[in-house]
Amino acid sequence: MGRPNILTFIADGMQARVLDPGQECKTPTIDGLISRGVRVTRAHTPLPTCSPARASLMTGLLPHNHGVLEVEHGVDADQCVLRTEHPHWAQRLRDSGYATGYFGKWHVERTGELEPFGWNTFDIRGARDHANASQKGLAADDSMDPDTVRFYEGPDGYNDTLKYAVTDVTPNDRAIGGPAGLACEWLDDRREDPWCCVVSYYEPNESLIVGREAYELYDVDSLELPKNLKDDLSDRPNIYRRDQQIWNDVSDDEWRQILACYYGRITELDGQVKRVLDKLEATGQLDNTVVIFTADHGRYVGSHGLEAHNFGAFEEIYNVPLVVAGPGVAEGITTDALVGFHEIGQTILEVAGENPIDVPDSASFADLLADPVAAADNHREAYAEYFGSRFRLTQRVLWQDEWKFVFNGFDFDELYNVKADPWEMENLIDRPEHADRIREMMAGIWRRMHETGDTTLLNSHYHSMRFAAVGPNSGQ
Template sequence: MAFALPSRPNLLFLMADQMQAAVLDDGNPCLTPNFAALQARGIRFTRAHTPNAICSPARASLMTGLLPHNHNVWTVTHTVRPDRAVLRPARHWAEELRQAGYRTGYFGKWHVEHTEEPGRFGWETSATAASPQVLEAVGRAGQRMSEGRWQHEGWLTPRPGYTSHRFCGVTEVPPEERGLGIHVSNAASYLADVTTGQDPWACFVSVLEPHDPFFTGREAFDRYNGVDVSVSPTLRDNLIGRPEIYARARAPWRDWNEEDHRNAAVCYYASVTEIDTLFGRLLDQLEAAGQADNTIVVLTSDHGEALGAHGLYCKNYGAGEEIYRVPMVLAGPGIKSGRESDVLVGLQDLHPTLLDLLGLDSPENPDSSSFADLCRADSEQLADDRCGYAEYEGTRFQLTQRILWEGDWKYVFNGFAHDELYNLADDPHEECNLLADSDQGSAEADRLLSLIWGRIKETGDLTLLNSQYPALQIGSVGPEAAL
């Protein structure tokens, strides 16, 4: 609901790609001093989840507030023909800001829909990763990287018919001269302009890191000398009771030893540290311009990264928390500082939340709900009715999944294998699937699946809703059991 503001706030939206929420957790070895400072003056939601495990669907949900089955971007747009994964007409929150008189600028990775034209969706100024001038600059940096000296490389040995990949490594090219720095520099130039004007503004900075391959610079990598970086505790998980495709997906890393996995983790964390450094400069610029007190800052990512959990990397297979839990920090006017909340929120919920925080009306839809009141609260408010929800249809290989979080419970409906049920309080690393022996599990499992059917029905997920055909009755309970 809109509310009166003495001066309409600005918005600085900082978005990483494939950055898992754990990098902000207490005790994690990742070095992020600027993110920690931002959290100290705002609120962090420790149980924020993406509605989808891959880039385009998650980003389209962020922009529209809709789940993928409603905005229609089911997969990454660069892998399908232009007539597939077409974004349906839906009002983006940037369009609402433009209508309210905001100046809007978008810089970096877009990957929301096929055209790569943010201007069609409310962004007045843009320089995306697909812009000719950006491509040229990034191309020059890439050439220097390929011709330059590499250290701490992690190569994957391909099986016949597949190409080899440098999955991680340390380059001599500093981040300021790579894509990361180019996008942040473009945003900094934009901020230098809009912060001198009278109009409210919104600046979205979207970097491609720490998405694989995990490339980082020497300076950031060396900061981890003496830092205790361990491999995932589930790296050697036997995956008993989990879908067989998860084990198949570990094949590219089959020859790696413990040191290879640790090296990949250090490269990943160092890449995050580079993001922290460059985003920190934007925050310093905001402070120097005297606009920090009237600017809402958001830090998040489109999805996470497995980073060796259960022997997996990337995000294409598995419903693990490493993939679905994303960082979520908000700070600025009206937001209480120095707080953490374990209330379940989703990336798509940012659509109504941002509009609420900026004093604008937010549309109502069953796919997302504002958590602005939680940002403003002096203390944690009861929100026991909030569940987390995500949906996945695979990438190149179709793997239907629907995921529900409720309290400590997590239920994964698998349309291609037996389902998964975890109690995250008892089993935070998801090593014991409570439905391993049978999908005809407990009354608790049936209740959670009924809640999934409820979300499917409430949000109009017609494909799964129309599964009364006898050959499709694979659940322990069906659509009519919806709660």
């Protein structure tokens, strides 16, 4: 066999935790990938919002370097602009002879023209138009079960927005069926040159419209609520509690409905992954294909009494699923090594035999895929950043082994031991026995900012900006 084919599935807003053994979410296809590949349980997005995360995936850069700090459709045209001088890994694959195809959600920049970024064939408008039309159509017709339709309502002046619902329309006739269908058509013509294909989804992110067949796989009344649902957030920044108030009127029964719709959408997504893998098997291409399954960010779905994403620094939105299987990848191993979503592109380049993009922001973790046990110590730190999602809430997050430190420029900081406290219920920031660790981890954040040229906070020597435990010079 020559160079491997590379197939990447990107979900939108999927918690990593749903893939844990014993969880209630049903994902037989992804479970099969785990059994014949490597699952990385501590992969983290560099920023828990669609556009910044996806731009980081394409460039290997942290958001402050590629320029996309918020969702590209939510701000003026001269804001949140992808800096085009930086190379994309798809360009390198195409230039080296790979056929490249991208199908489904893009949400990286505004032009929607992917050829300059390395994609020979792409269809994002078809999937997007199908998504918009199908969701609007579902909301307008009588295909949804009225007993399971819930809208966001109020306060006065806000639009009522569909939250979750059950429909009789099958997945292949809804938005979720678009990307897999497009990819399967493209893969039918791939036989000789190596190829790289991305199949990208709007699911399981909102609105949580799910087909009845998937929904009824779950016993709604018996679904386990998140262990941190009743977290009062009393020792966390006040703005977390302000956001939590939005969800105060959601009852436990409604949270279970939300979970059933969310899990059902993931089960439907799992079925779409199967469609593409079945196509590869039928055309004899599966054995020479490295398959990657991941997501741009997670989602709360009731954890800490919160919903949605892009707010706060909890694992439910930063920790993303990552499963890799195929030639050169170890089989049936789960690792807790720390890697970044934005490092997937560097890894793809190494797997394809290409040179990495020369940036300090990311590095390949192909060594971890080949031998997860031997390479684990090479991956013991991770880093992320947050710029506020239109509300200016500066955060930086550093993981070192089991420790997680959150610098909050707008309030007091956070420190968690995510091994002893996986649901992040206790903020240890005020414990005097952790003072040295806090200073060391803050210095680690400054080090990351120096290394990657993040000038956002490096010039914070002014008297009124001395919020950190130690200052910028400590990272040099």
